[in-house]
Amino acid sequence: MSCHEPAGAGTTTTGAPLVVLVGNPNVGKSTLFNALTGGRQRVVNAPGTTVELQTGTWRLRDDGTSHVRLVDLPGTYSLLARSPDEQVTADAVAGRTHAGAADLAVVLVEAGALPRSLYLLAQVARAGLPVVVALTMTDVARARGVHVDAAALADRLGVPVVPLHPRDGRGAGDLAQAVVTTLRGGRAEPTVPPAADDAVDDADVLFAWVDATVRAVGGVAPAGVRTWSDRADRLLLHPVLGVPVLLLVTWLLFQLATAAAAPLMEAVDGFVTGTLADALAAALAGLHAPAWLHGLLVDGVLAGVGTVATFAPLMALMFVAVALLEDCGYLARAAFVADRAMRALGLDGRALLPFVVGFGCNVPALAAARTLPHARQRLLVGLLVPWTSCPARLTVYVLLASVFFPAHAGTAIFLMYVASVGLVVGGGLLLRATLFRDLRREPLVLALPAYQRPRLRALAVATWVRVRSFLTKAGQVIVVTLTVVWVALAVPVTGGHAVGDVPVEDSLYGRAAQAVAPVLAPAGFGDWHASAALVTGFVAKEVVVGALAQVYAVDEPDDPAAAGDLGERLRATFTRSSGGHPQAAAAAFMVFVLAYTPCLATVAEQRRLLGARWTVGCVGGQLVVAWLLAVLVFRVGVWL
Template sequence: MSCHEPGGPAPTGPATPAGAVATLDEPLVVLVGCPNVGKSSLFNTVTGGRQRVVNAPGTTVELELGAWRGVAPGGRPAQVVDLPGTYSLLARTPDEEVAAAAVTGEQGLRRPDLAVVLLEAGALARSLSLYAQVVARGVPVVAALTLVDVAADRGVVADVDVLAARLGVPVAPVHPRSGRGVEALRDVVAARLASSPSVPGPVGPAAGDHEGRASVPDGPPLDPDDVEALFAWVDDVTHAVAGPPPEPVLTWSDRADRVLLHPAAGVPVLLAVLWALFQLSTAAAAPLMDAVDVLVGQGLAPAVTWLLGAAHAPAWVTGLLVDGVLAGVGTVLTFVPLMALMFVAVALLEDSGYLARAAFVADRAMRAIGLDGRAVLPFVVGFGCNLPALAATRTLPHARQRLLVGMLVPWTSCPARLTVYVLMGSVFFPGRAGTAVFVMYLASVLLVVLGGLVLRRTAFRDLRREPLVLALPAYQRPRARAIVAAAWARVLSFVTRAGRVVVVTLTAMWLLLAVPVAGGHAFGDVPVEDSAYGRVSAAMAPAFAPAGFGDWHASAALVTGFVAKEVVVGSFAQSYAVAEPADPAHPGDLGAQLRATLERTSGGHPGAAAAAFMVFTLAYTPCLATVAEQRRLFGLRWTLGGVGVQLGVAWVLAVGVFQVGALL
């Protein structure tokens, strides 16, 4: 086992484009630990609601930042960073790279003033190995002993005094979920920060200098390349602190797992949980989203219009602010209840300990596309809404896995696309509209599977197929306060970061609709066909001729569908100047107009053209909010690449469906 030395002097300040990891006048504390040791619970406890989410510089790895009040000298707050869970600082994945870089202050991350290493009482060996690697990096260290109660249930009792003596640093036993022991840990951290921050805990001089270090008695070996010495030290400390391994004890978590991990009962329970998540993202969220939409559209928008009218503002100013900016804000706010519900639901599953069991049960099915069972959650949620499905990718352990799933989620067919399927199916496949909709959902599953196989052999060749190895945490009662605080931080991150993209784009679309290019119309009062938006749509129409729907009405609807698929039907109605049908299954005049258009553009094969339009709607970018969330999570380069792939695949499939359909 070896640890890489820092590649140069530590940065003198934060350099993250997403915002500073910590301000220079506040100490920086990092929480380091293996997965499922209570690190995130401790972070939520010490920070409360004072936290935010950013991406590590140049990566898709999320870091949670918070303020630990009163722990720094003079009663000042310290900035706390919850690092990704890792078993080693020998980086093999992007998450481990970020954790290793954060400990040493590399890759644009500020060097921490203190590392709090969490040691799991019931699994000291793997925790001590990580602790030794942190110490070898020359970072000031204190330790927190967690999951003491879980270890006791299994007959393991760790002697805290002996552990502190062997490590040579203060050790505070804590119960992150209940908060017991956190005050003692706070005192330990405060005392360590009050001492000279330039002197690492048990290892003496600054990082990178292995010569002349004075170790504490029985401390970890200072040479990170001496694997035998490290393993011997870990084994010696483990036996001194916890004694020989106890006889196996059957806990109530073990009894529950006999049922929940058994195929006969585990699969039905998993399906029930996934069904509940799907219902949450559709039936439960819909009334809340509608209420926000009504509040903005029928409450706030008329009020702003009245105020602008009373101020004698020009009509175009009213249109820009109400139909552009306010419409964008309303779109973002409409998704807030959905995102909040999904964040809370996923946190409940994670905090209770069931999420790891769900991954185990679903693992065999997910192996079809080269992923492990943890990917099942985002895909199922995606059929309810792609936006929270992207948020659910945070349950995956590695950044490359999250990225791959995030690229595939847009091909899960959300209910917003259903209105388009129903409209086209009712007009062009009367009597078989239900079958047409079913085929589209089947095509969605095939897109995800085939897309996953292709991506695994191209852009994600480095994603190794590894067996799923999980350390199953004990079942525990979820903590409402911590869950709500974490959900609030993530919703706020979505609103402030993804929301900007939505508002700016919708405002730009309003400007295109407002600019007249023909007919002598006034700015802000122009028919769609004579606007810049209409001309752009007309210019795009020839690209869809091989797919049988090369008409500006169809291309305008698809451009509008980039904002939200549920407005495609309304866009058709607006461009044809007919009433929007209350039920897409009974399209009325709009159906007649669509049939006449596709009859003309398809050369007499309107059914094939309609099928091609449905396939394009399935395969291209789901909605602007999803794109904004992808950019927030994965960065601009991957988002633009994903949009390009989706458009290319959608066009190829639509052309193929039409050309084959026209021959049949």
């Protein structure tokens, strides 16, 4: 866990005390973390895992003279770890990290759910870590008739107990003072029963202590109290009525990832590739820069920056939408409604959200996977999401279906989406039987958070931090790769051409495409024109049609359904490369486009979330699956 590194721009935290936030899921840890750290935070992965952590700097005094390193640990109900996420929390509490032992734990205790919170608190105390208790959601507890006496709880535990309202910031100053006092004054360990030798006896002792503590501080809810949240759950959790609500929410998310985000993405793209590109070109012309430098900076580096910037509005919208659903309490309800449909893949209902978003765009779908509770589940979803067919692939389907299946174009396109669902399900079942055998089909047990009004400032901070992380981490990969692609297109391999002014077939890129073409011959499209477009499609699927027009030296059609000269060239090429079976080759090409790597931005986001090793394996697996399926489709098509 990289807790020793600087957590915010311009902020040095080396040597500052290390404080960890510990608590059950949905107890308000992330909201509190955002309120305490503001923009002085970043997202990291625990070393050797795909467990995502937020680290930041908490300024305990307004003048900035006192600060600590703050880490938001994954939510857990127990330190007896049953998942990689829970193991990270258990290791951090026990001091088993390369950053060393934490100096203090702020344990969040939910006022309306004292038993499970106190059970975790007792385990933290037994680990020997100094503790300050943050008593949260007291307003929700009062609505249920629970009135916890914070002073009595502090006397009972023997440590500071600070009533806290993370959504409006009340109590943050008192919490900071309690942390400062505890760090300066030595250890503050809750008075809990010592561990018994026998595990069963120890559990009995611990539960008896929890029960006695709850009764002593007024944490018992009166019988028969029903809130408006309970009444809303009668609809939202209904096995029949809850499904239409879930479908409506997922449809709105899909619309947000497509129709709502498109104008913003086009505006950003137009500004970068239009206004900024023109300004940079004019500046280079004024400096009498050579043509190759103009191409490198405008068509290479700036094009990469534009690609990254174009995704920023989409990512921001999806981060806000998912955070709103999580913060208001509905996301947990949606998980229960969708749970049965996802259990065959070893996942719970929360996995539905990333897959739905994936049909709008794979990049924010990967980001949405962070809502899943366990790292292994997030990893499995992250490997499967690229097989959800995003709209960028649709332009390729429309072009090929219109050229080769004009009488049945709609059916051909529909079958591609059926194949996409089949890939996700089939790939998931295969992975469950091999690499993910450890994913147990357990019943979904989830404490439902109360419905609450989202706190807009905390949402804005969390969204900015995650968008910034995407721009800096994924952006580096995208800009570098696109610059390399431009260089490959600009460097001639034959004489008579200048750098930056060379036909595609005579460039380093064209020669690479010619070298790849024989590998695709068993699928019926072993021609360098097709392979060059597929290599370009690795960068972004929406440029495949333009790449085909470029390699054929014809105008790109405004409407892929009316291909014109490009369609004639494709028919001639596929007829020749397939030995007279162009439709079979076209179907194989469409399947290959569906199954292989969706775009460079997806790869960059996978690397950010899953790590380099899993990302490389995923890309390699996609290429192998795409080739096998394309060959199979072509051979069956020829036979039919």
